[in-house]
Amino acid sequence: MSTENNPYIIVQDRNGGEMANFEGNKDESLCTQAQDAGAPVPMSCGVGACRTCVAKVISGMEFIDREAVGPQMIDTEDDEVLTCICGIKEEVRPGAEICIRCENL
Numbered sequence: 001m002s003t004e005n006n007p008y009i010i011v012q013d014r015n016g017g018e019m020a021n022f023e024g025n026k027d028e029s030l031c032t033q034a035q036d037a038g039a040p041v042p043m044s045c046g047v048g049a050c051r052t053c054v055a056k057v058i059s060g061m062e063f064i065d066r067e068a069v070g071p072q073m074i075d076t077e078d079d080e081v082l083t084c085i086c087g088i089k090e091e092v093r094p095g096a097e098i099c100i101r102c103e104n105l
């Protein structure tokens, strides 16, 4: 698990309160990383089909691979991601930052 050029991740609850901040990795979904960092992002199906884990991307959408883990089965808004299946793109610039606001957190 390389830490070079990995983005910094900020996870907010639905009200914008900061629940976790950490250096992300490119191996796991954002949901799993957030949970490991102490933000209890709710997850149900785990395969991009139910919206339980949905988050609005406040910043850094360009660094997110929406389907890093698997295909998205339901529609979301352009500024939303399903955190159980999205991850960090392989190519990100140093110092990049991603901020997500979890709808059900």
Ligand code: FES
Binding pocket: 042, 043, 044, 045, 046, 047, 048, 049, 050, 051, 052, 053, 054, 082, 083, 084, 085
């Ligand atoms: S937990 Fe169902 S879409 Fe992520």
